[in-house]
Amino acid sequence: MALALPLQLRDRLIVLTALGFLAALAVAWITTRHVVKPTEQLTAAAERMARGDLASPVGVAAEDEVGKLAESLDIMRQRLQAALEAIERTNRELESRVAERTARLGQLLRKTISAQEEERQRLARELHDETAQTLAALTIALDRARDGLDRATPRALEQIGLAKVIAERLLAETRRLILGLRPMVLDDLGLLPAIRWQCESYLGELGVEATIEGDPAAARLPGHIEVALFRIVQEAISNVARHAEAEHVRIGLARDGDTVTVTVADDGRGFDAERIGREPGHDERVGLIGMQERVALLGGRMEIRSGRGQGTEVVVEVPLAEEARA
Ligand SMILES: Nc1ncnc2c1ncn2[C@@H]1O[C@H](COP(=O)(O)OP(=O)(O)OP(=O)(O)O)[C@@H](O)[C@H]1O
Ligand SMILES: [Mg+2]
Incomplete structure (x- = not known):
């Protein structure tokens, strides 16, 4: 009987020790989870941000240092998101301004080209109706003058011949100019x-x-x-x-x-x-x-x-x- 008591005590002690050990394990596990889980969440949030997802909040609820870190990370996320949105807005504005300017330049170029065409057309008509006609008349007049100058000196005849060559050359040049400016055949044919x-x-x-x-x-x-x-x-x-x-x-x-x-x-x-x-x-x-x-x-x-x-x-x-x- 004297030996039975210590044996019982020993068994109880063993059970108590085992329970105490299990309790300590449970406490250690809970404590570790408490520290590790927010750290894991923080890591996941940082990875999301690195992938470009700035819309999801960091979402770590902790009172300790990890909680403060998460709060700072979330503020950084919000600022980054705001800055990125501002950049995108500015980009969109710039793009639409560039598109608008390009369109305006296009209009201006179109107007310049059509004004230039109109001016060329006007010049071509004027050259055709005035200058070319006058030059043609001049060559005919020179021909007649030469035919009528029976008693003129050979030198005078030569000069008239020369004047006619010059008038013909001028006429050819004028026609070429008209052609370059605006060939009437383009409008007509x-x-x-x-x-x-x-x-x-x-x-x-x-x-x-x-x-x-x-x-x-x-x-x-x-x-x-x-x-x-x-x-x-x-x-x-x-x-x-x-x-x-x-x-x-x-x-x-x-x-x-x-x-x-x-x-x-x-x-x-x-x-x-x-x-x-x-x-x-x-x-x-x-x-x-x-x-x-x-x-x-x-x-x-x-x-x-x-x-x-x-x-x-x-x-x-x-x-x-x-x-x-x-
Ligand atoms: N058909 C061609 N054969 C050989 N070279 C050519 C030909 N067309 C253009 N080139 C080359 O390309 C260059 C550029 O031509 P472009 O018409 O832009 O200018 P340009 O004729 O020199 O001057 P402009 O402004 O008076 O037209 C020419 O200087 C010439 O060297
Ligand atoms: Mg050229």
């Missing part, structure tokens, strides 16, 4: 005859042979498109005359539904189209840029295929449906 005239006038005397292929479906186009395409082909022809050293040029005008395609292809020396904008003196070259701008105003596209020794092909495509924009 359309693009193809105007292009043909242009080729004869600029390429004929250089010995460059021109083939012109015209699609009957593109015989007449809306006026402003004819004028724009004429200016584009005019510049392309002038480039062939000035730079290409070509023997032959092929000009094509085709229409496929609502798309008009103009091609000017020469077999000349070609050039490196990629390098044009980087070469010295490129600022003064406005021909290709002007072509590009006219095409853009019509909502079309332009492609230059060229390479040294490979000739040059300029392809312009414009939609007829865009005509309402002009």
Whole structure:
């Protein structure tokens, strides 16, 4: 009996120790969870922010240091979100201002081009109706004067002959000027005859042979498109005359539904189209840029295929449906 008591006590002690140990484990586990869980939440919130999610709150409820850290992180999140929204707002404003300015510039360019066309048309008419007529009359008058001067000295006759040559040259120059300003044939007969005239006038005397292929479906186009395409082909022809050293040029005008395609292809020396904008003196070259701008105003596209020794092909495509924009 004396031994039984200590044994019972020992068993109880063992049970109590085990319980105490389990209780200590439970307390340790609860305490650890209490500290670790907010830290895990904090880490998850920081990762969300790193991924760009600034809308979800940090959401860590703790009174200790981790809680303070979470609060600071949430303030930082809100400030970042506000700053980002401000940047996006400013970006949107800037984009719409750029779009508005671009549209206004486009309108201005359109107006400038049509004012320039009107002025050219007016000048061409005046030169045609006044200057060219007067010069033509002068050559006739000189002819008559010479015929009537039976007893004039050979020198006087020679001078009159010379005056006539000068008047004829002036007349030819004036006609060329009129053609460059605004060939009346463009308004009267359309693009193809105007292009043909242009080729004869600029390429004929250089010995460059021109083939012109015209699609009957593109015989007449809306006026402003004819004028724009004429200016584009005019510049392309002038480039062939000035730079290409070509023997032959092929000009094509085709229409496929609502798309008009103009091609000017020469077999000349070609050039490196990629390098044009980087070469010295490129600022003064406005021909290709002007072509590009006219095409853009019509909502079309332009492609230059060229390479040294490979000739040059300029392809312009414009939609007829865009005509309402002009
Ligand atoms: N058909 C072509 N063949 C060979 N080179 C060409 C041709 N078209 C253009 N080029 C080259 O591209 C350059 C740029 O042409 P662009 O029409 O822009 O300017 P430009 O003719 O020199 O001057 P402008 O402003 O009077 O037109 C030319 O200087 C020439 O070197
Ligand atoms: Mg040019």
